[in-house]
Amino acid sequence: MDVFADLGRPLRARDLCQALDLPIAKKNTENIRAKLKRLVNQGILVETEPGMFAQPRSQPNC
Incomplete structure (x- = not known):
């Protein structure tokens, strides 16, 4: 998760x-991809397009 935060x-x-x-x-790469897909299913990451994974952006509280 630190890598995602660092690179943004x-x-x-x-x-x-x-x-x-x-x-x-x-x-x-297949093992990492499977783990990333599991994190997407748990709502920890999002798949912005096929094969691209990122942390979801937090919504600002108004």
Whole structure:
């Protein structure tokens, strides 16, 4: 979650692998993608477009 906060932009699974110093291998990117999809289902992340994941923007309280 820190990577999303630090970069402040949507990330692909591959980008997250690089940020976490994981080898860019199909196994790693597929595992990260599956975890990101679970976080989307839990409402922790949003998928802004297919394959792009980001933290939801907080709505300002008026």
